Amino acid sequence: MPHPFLTWLLAFALALLVHSSPVATDSDANQVPLSVSDSRRVYEYHNGELPPTENTDGWIDPRLNGGRFIDFTTRRLGEPLNIIISALSDPYVLEESGFLDYSKSIGFAGECMGLHYGNIHDADLGDGLGRKPEHMLIRQHYPIIGTCWESVRGGHHFRAWRQNGTLANSGAWFIGASKEKDSSKNHQIDKDGYNVGRDYFVEHATAGSHWQGKWWKAEVEWREGLMPRGRRGINHGIPVDGRVAILKINRL
Numbered sequence: 001m002p003h004p005f006l007t008w009l010l011a012f013a014l015a016l017l018v019h020s021s022p023v024a025t026d027s028d029a030n031q032v033p034l035s036v037s038d039s040r041r042v043y044e045y046h047n048g049e050l051p052p053t054e055n056t057d058g059w060i061d062p063r064l065n066g067g068r069f070i071d072f073t074t075r076r077l078g079e080p081l082n083i084i085i086s087a088l089s090d091p092y093v094l095e096e097s098g099f100l101d102y103s104k105s106i107g108f109a110g111e112c113m114g115l116h117y118g119n120i121h122d123a124d125l126g127d128g129l130g131r132k133p134e135h136m137l138i139r140q141h142y143p144i145i146g147t148c149w150e151s152v153r154g155g156h157h158f159r160a161w162r163q164n165g166t167l168a169n170s171g172a173w174f175i176g177a178s179k180e181k182d183s184s185k186n187h188q189i190d191k192d193g194y195n196v197g198r199d200y201f202v203e204h205a206t207a208g209s210h211w212q213g214k215w216w217k218a219e220v221e222w223r224e225g226l227m228p229r230g231r232r233g234i235n236h237g238i239p240v241d242g243r244v245a246i247l248k249i250n251r252l
């Protein structure tokens, strides 16, 4: 056993070191997940995540400027931004109204009668606008009863943010897609609901679609390394496979 005074001295010195350390944060900041810019020195790329990619066509890696591919659902947890609609797509779908039409063409419709179920999520696309609230929330459309049915029964939905701040003004849509259980489960995400929600969107986009005389077909490029695999930091603790689908939606 070391002398009690020595033990005490050691503890005191350690406390002093931690307190004065540049990486020490106050207790409030501890609640917030680290972003690349907050913590460039201590940031590690876990579970398949790779450093930010430069020179991508039609979108800009949000991580180049402190953003990330996980949205901010709560202070600690987020949902994956698992689809990008590249700015090389049909200019029509890069506008809000055109994108709504496009969403309808692949089996989605706007939020039920303006009622908003679920919280607004923020995302940081590294475009200089910081954490910004979603621009659109789109839910799956059931032809017979309409969008409202989805709100009761659960189903596919996605949130979209446009990368249009001056620091990264690509005009691409960043999308968090997922599949929900029915509302008796309070809009919980299905087991594997993030991967499933993404794949549903991609399958319909690449199969080709049309709406009011406009026809589209998407090309997909799959990317790994933009976000970590697994459930760490993910809302509801549902694991993600870490893949992002980059879609170029061509007008036919």
Ligand SMILES: *[C@@H]1O[C@H](CO)[C@@H](O)[C@H](O)[C@H]1NC(C)=O
Residues within 6 Å of the ligand: 095, 096, 135, 162, 164, 165
């Ligand atoms: C970015 O795009 C969204 C969605 O269309 C729009 O609501 C917002 O005003 C735009 N912001 C800027 C800075 O252009």
